[in-house]
Amino acid sequence: xxxxxxxxxxxxxxxxxxxxxxxxxxxxxxxxxxxxxxxxxxxxxxxxxxxxxxxxxxxxxxxxxxxxxxxxxxxxxxxxxxxxxxxxxxxxxxxxxxxxxxxxxxxxxxxxxxxxxxxxxxxxxxxxxxxxxxxxxxxxxxxxxxxxxxxxxxxxxxxxxxxxxxxxxxxxxxxxxxxxxxxxxxxxxxxxxxxxxxxxxxxxxxxxxxxxxxxxxxxxxxxxxxxxxxxxxxxxxxx
Numbered sequence: 001x002x003x004x005x006x007x008x009x010x011x012x013x014x015x016x017x018x019x020x021x022x023x024x025x026x027x028x029x030x031x032x033x034x035x036x037x038x039x040x041x042x043x044x045x046x047x048x049x050x051x052x053x054x055x056x057x058x059x060x061x062x063x064x065x066x067x068x069x070x071x072x073x074x075x076x077x078x079x080x081x082x083x084x085x086x087x088x089x090x091x092x093x094x095x096x097x098x099x100x101x102x103x104x105x106x107x108x109x110x111x112x113x114x115x116x117x118x119x120x121x122x123x124x125x126x127x128x129x130x131x132x133x134x135x136x137x138x139x140x141x142x143x144x145x146x147x148x149x150x151x152x153x154x155x156x157x158x159x160x161x162x163x164x165x166x167x168x169x170x171x172x173x174x175x176x177x178x179x180x181x182x183x184x185x186x187x188x189x190x191x192x193x194x195x196x197x198x199x200x201x202x203x204x205x206x207x208x209x210x211x212x213x214x215x216x217x218x219x220x221x222x223x224x225x226x227x228x229x230x231x232x233x234x235x236x237x238x239x
Contacts, residue, residue, distance in 0.1 A: 003122045005185070006047040007039045007100045008090050009066065012077035013054030018215065022052075022104050023060055026218060027225045029236045032057065034107035036064040037232050041111035044118040045100060051086050053077040069093065083196045091188045098125075098187050105212040106181035107221060108230060117183045117204045129190045129198025133182035135208040140173035142166065180209050 011032050015021035023030040032050070039048040050061040051072045058068040070093045076085040083101075090099060100118060102109075113133075121131045142159055143166060145152040152166075159165035159173070182204075190198040210221050225233045 003044050003119055004046040005044060005098060005100050005118055005121075006049060006094060006096050007042075007045045007102045008087070008186075009035050009039070009048065009050045009061070009102045009104055010072075010083075010086050011050055011052045011054070011057050011061070011104050012072070012081075013052065013057055014077060014079070016079060017213065018218070021212065023057055024218065026107060027222055027233060027236075029239075030060050030064075031107055031212065032061060032104040033064045033236060034232050035102045035104045035109075036061065036066045037235050038109050038111055038114060039100075039102060040065055041231060041235065042114045042118070043111075044115045047094075049090070049094060051090055084191060084194070087186055087196060088191055091191065096188065098185055101184040101186055103181045103184075106209055107212065108210055108224060108232065109182050110209075111231065113206055114183050117206075118185070120202070120204050121185045124202050125187075127200070128202040129200040130187055130196065131185040131202045131204060132179050132197065133184060133204045133206055134177040135180045135206060137176045137178055140170060140176050142168070142173045143170065177203065177205065180206070181211055182206060182209055 009032065011022040013020065018024060022032045026034065036048055039045045048066040050058065050066045050068050052058050052068065053072045053074050058071065061068055072086055072089060076089055117131070117133055141155060144155060146155060154166055186196060210217060210224065212218060212221060
């Protein structure tokens with residue numbers, strides 16, 4: 001079975017929370033390098049394409065072995081740009097029916113799990129509108145609050161007819177999952193409906209993986225790289 005797929009790594013230059021986040025050094029290499037190397041070590045990814053509007057990011061991406069065959073329009077690289085914008089731009093420029101979305105803010109993915117996810121997609125391809133990698137949450141959303149004029153309010157009207165549900169045992173509630181960015185897979189056909197993943201999103205349930213949103217996340221990822229046995233770190237240290 002030919003389960004080969006192109007990867008798109010979106011990397012805009014205008015990050016506000018951590019300036020120039022996508023090329024900030026992590027254990028001596030730019031953040032984006034880890035996603036590029038993960039794709040190179042995957043058996044199922046046959047093209048690594050970086051989507052960016054930033055010339056410096058493009059140059060660094062090419063140095064680590066990615067393609068940048070087109071530049072992303074600046075209007076698709078703002079703080080409020082939607083994923084569907086750069087994804088449509090990708091499919092306008094690359095002949096493919098699907099793509100593996102590899103976000104650079106998830107640097108410590110495992111190539112073997114990436115291949116497992118891609119294999120699952122091709123197994124389910126005809127039945128689904130997209131695929132997302134997820135991990136189980138320790139806490140249910142039924143345990144969370146929003147604040148209304150300083151008062152705690154649940155996000156739901158009730159649970160099984162119970163209005164004050166927040167103090168129920170955790171095991172009472174259904175399991176909850178969050179997308180973890182290990183690999184998401186987009187179908188070109190689904191994008192035509194105006195959504196990235198559609199309504200039949202299949203899930204690959206796997207381990208959680210660090211997502212870089214803050215400097216503390218950077219520090220934690222660096223600690224993991226220095227104390228663990230990451231194949232990505234070993235590959236990069238040989239460069």
